[in-house]
Amino acid sequence: MYEFELERPKNLADALALLSDEDAQALGGGQTLIPTLKARLAMPDTLVSLTDIAALNGISTGADGALCIGATTTHADVAGSDLVFPALADLAGGIGDPAVRNRGTIGGSLANNDPAACYPAAVLATDATIVTSGRTIACDDFFDGLFATALDEEELITEIRFPVPERASYQKFAQPASRFALVGVFVADFGDRVRVAVTGAGEDGVFRWSQAEAALGQSFSPGAIAALDPPDTDLIGDIHASAQYRAHLIKVMTRRAVAAAL
Amino acid sequence: MAEITMTVNGRTVSSSVQGRTLLVDFLRDDLKLTGTHVGCDTSQCGACVVHVDGLAIKACTMFAIEADGASVTTIEGMAGPDNRLSELQQAFQDHHGLQCGFCTPGMIMSAAALLRDNPRPSEAEIRDYLEGNICRCTGYHNIIKAILAASGQDVSQIVAA
Numbered sequence: 001m002y003e004f005e006l007e008r009p010k011n012l013a014d015a016l017a018l019l020s021d022e023d024a025q026a027l028g029g030g031q032t033l034i035p036t037l038k039a040r041l042a043m044p045d046t047l048v049s050l051t052d053i054a055a056l057n058g059i060s061t062g063a064d065g066a067l068c069i070g071a072t073t074t075h076a077d078v079a080g081s082d083l084v085f086p087a088l089a090d091l092a093g094g095i096g097d098p099a100v101r102n103r104g105t106i107g108g109s110l111a112n113n114d115p116a117a118c119y120p121a122a123v124l125a126t127d128a129t130i131v132t133s134g135r136t137i138a139c140d141d142f143f144d145g146l147f148a149t150a151l152d153e154e155e156l157i158t159e160i161r162f163p164v165p166e167r168a169s170y171q172k173f174a175q176p177a178s179r180f181a182l183v184g185v186f187v188a189d190f191g192d193r194v195r196v197a198v199t200g201a202g203e204d205g206v207f208r209w210s211q212a213e214a215a216l217g218q219s220f221s222p223g224a225i226a227a228l229d230p231p232d233t234d235l236i237g238d239i240h241a242s243a244q245y246r247a248h249l250i251k252v253m254t255r256r257a258v259a260a261a262l
Numbered sequence: 263m264a265e266i267t268m269t270v271n272g273r274t275v276s277s278s279v280q281g282r283t284l285l286v287d288f289l290r291d292d293l294k295l296t297g298t299h300v301g302c303d304t305s306q307c308g309a310c311v312v313h314v315d316g317l318a319i320k321a322c323t324m325f326a327i328e329a330d331g332a333s334v335t336t337i338e339g340m341a342g343p344d345n346r347l348s349e350l351q352q353a354f355q356d357h358h359g360l361q362c363g364f365c366t367p368g369m370i371m372s373a374a375a376l377l378r379d380n381p382r383p384s385e386a387e388i389r390d391y392l393e394g395n396i397c398r399c400t401g402y403h404n405i406i407k408a409i410l411a412a413s414g415q416d417v418s419q420i421v422a423a
Contacts, residue, residue, distance in 0.1 A: 006264070006281030006327045034323045035304050037282075047281065049328060076317070097394025098372065100305065102317040103324060179393070 001037045004044050008052045012158065016133055018048045019154050026050055026156060028072060028108025031100050056107070056158055059083050066129075067162040071107025078106060087168035087186070087261070088126075091118050094172060096179055107157040110142075113149050113205055115236070116180035120206035122170060123160065124197035125186035131159040145204045166191050167220075169260035171253040173200075175240050182241050183249040185209075187257040189220050196254060201246040203234040212254055220262070222255040266330040270295070271339030279326045286310045286321035288329075289336060297337035297367050301396070308395035311368040311375075312336045318375035320394070337367035340374065350374055350412040357417070359408035361399035368395050373409045382413050385420070 006027070009015040018024055023045035027033055036042050050056055056072040059081045067084060078084055079093035079101065095101055095109075095118050109119040110130065123130070123139045130137040133156045142150050151157070165188035172184040181200035188195050194216040196209045209231045215224045230247035237243035267276040270293060277292050289295045289312070298321055301309035305323035312321045313335040340348050347355065350373055360366045369392065376383055376391040383391070388409050389402075397405065407417045 001282045004281050006325055008327065008330070030325070030328075031305060031323055034284075034325075038303065049325075051328065097308070098375070098391055099308065099311055099318045099320045099394050100323075102319050 002040060002043045004037075005046045006049060007046060008049045010052055010054075012053055012055060012133060012156070015048050015050060015053060015156065016154060018046060019156070021046060022153070024048055026111070028105040028111070029074060029103035030108075031096065031104040032108065032112050032114070050107070050156070051105075062161060065164060067164055069106055069160050069162070071157040071159060072105045073107075075101035075104050075106070075109075085162075085164050085168065087165070087170050087188070088122050088162065091122050091170040091172075091186070094118065094170075094174075094179075106160060110160065111149060111151060111157055113143055113147055114180070115146050115202065115205040116175070116178075116182070116184075116200040118170065118172060118181055118184055118199060121181075121184050121186035121197040121199040122162070124206050124208060125188040125195045126162045126165055126168070127188075127190075127195060128163065129161040130157055131161060132157055140208075143206050148205075163190070165189055167261040169257040171257040171260060173249050173253055175200075183246050183253050185250060185253040185257050187216065187254060187261055189216070189261060193217060194220060198231065198233075198250055198254075201233075201235050201250055203236055207231070207233050209233075209250070209254070216258065220258065222259045224258070225251060225254055264327050264330075266327055268329050268331060269333045271335060281325065281327060283326045284322055285312070285314075285324045285326045285329050285334075288326035289321060289334075295336050295338050299364055299367055301364065301368075301398075306394070306396065307365070308368040308372060308392075309365050311371040311395065313371060313375065316378075318372050335371075337370055340370060348374075350377065350409070353408040353412035354405070357404050357408040357411055359401070359405045361397075361401045365395060365397045365399075369397070369405055373405075373412070377409070377413055382415060383409070385410065 025044035027047045027049045057070045062068045075092045075095045168188040170186040172181045175182045183201045184199040186197045196212045199206045235243040235246045263278045299309035301307035305320045310321040411417045
């Protein structure tokens with residue numbers, strides 16, 4: 001790793017002040033960023049650790065019934081919380097391995113927006129809101145292509161607010177070596193509407209499958225999507241799976257998610 | 263450089279470290295606790311698992327400064343004060359749960375974390391929990407067997423590798 005200073009501010013104001021330096025970078029749980037630093041793919045002068053800021057950590061239920069998760073809450077804490085609806089707890093409990101889940105954070109995952117990460121599918125399928133240090137961002141406006149988001153340079157995620165679906169499920173076909181999603185599908189039924197988000201497959205990262213949403217809105221059953229063509233989205237083809245195989249998996253995992261949610 | 267203080271295996275240690283110093287390098291190079299191994303250095307193999315404030319973490323993917331003020335337990339802290347092996351360590355020896363031994367510190371630390379949360383795990387639960395610990399000798403069967411035995415379960419029906 002290149003040399004850098006590591007700061008551990010205790011509050012958000014101090015963190016933002018440190019991050020106003022253009023060569024400073026925020027550090028969440030580090031489960032992606034530290035390997036990136038080792039590979040010398042990033043060269044910050046200063047790393048600003050966010051995990052000492054108590055206000056960014058924790059899980060609660062908002063006045064409107066939404067599930068509010070602080071940005072530095074670990075995957076293990078989400079997986080183990082009674083406040084978290086089962087589909088989201090299961091998703092968090094399936095990320096990486098136990099030691100990674102004890103460090104990795106929801107805010108870090110979303111800010112990184114890896115095209116094969118799990119959390120973006122949950123955020124997009126539940127119509128969640130990203131709360132930042134300066135504003136709130138609707139999930140449909142947040143994800144902006146591979147490893148890109150609507151976040152400004154000096155903007156930090158502080159909290160994610162999830163509307164709680166009546167029923168939901170996330171089904172992941174894991175790439176066997178990395179455990180990232182080769183294809184992951186999150187289906188959420190809110191009674192008056194259904195949202196379906198796909199991760200691992202899109203060339204521009206996570207996306208919604210609108211045809212499946214319409215079909216499942218008519219009939220929330222595994223058979224409702226049987227006649228659909230795969231999503232009209234450019235899909236990733238690589239050594240792990242061709243675009244055609246991923247297209248096939250999207251339908252399979254959507255069907256499984258609906259069946260599991262019932 | 264930053265001054266850090268933490269408790270490692272019950273002993274308070276203070277040192278001056280760089281921002282980029284990994285916890286595993288601090289343990290091995292500064293404290294000479296070389297039982298914690300570096301296998302892949304990319305947070306995949308789990309040979310470097312230690313406990314930080316009771317949670318199993320990969321010490322190659324956490325900075326030493328982030329453990330400032332924490333209580334850390336390494337493989338050197340698992341035996342009793344008289345150097346008697348813990349029940350879990352003894353079970354690894356009794357059931358041949360190690361071959362070359364390189365992955366063993368991480369396996370023990372992960373297994374200890376599992377047994378604290380789930381004192382009688384099923385074979386499937388053990389295999390699932392050890393997803394982030396790789397044994398390159400592929401001696402998994404006997405590792406599972408050792409953990410089942412350490413949790414007081416009958417291993418006579420488990421097929422030895």
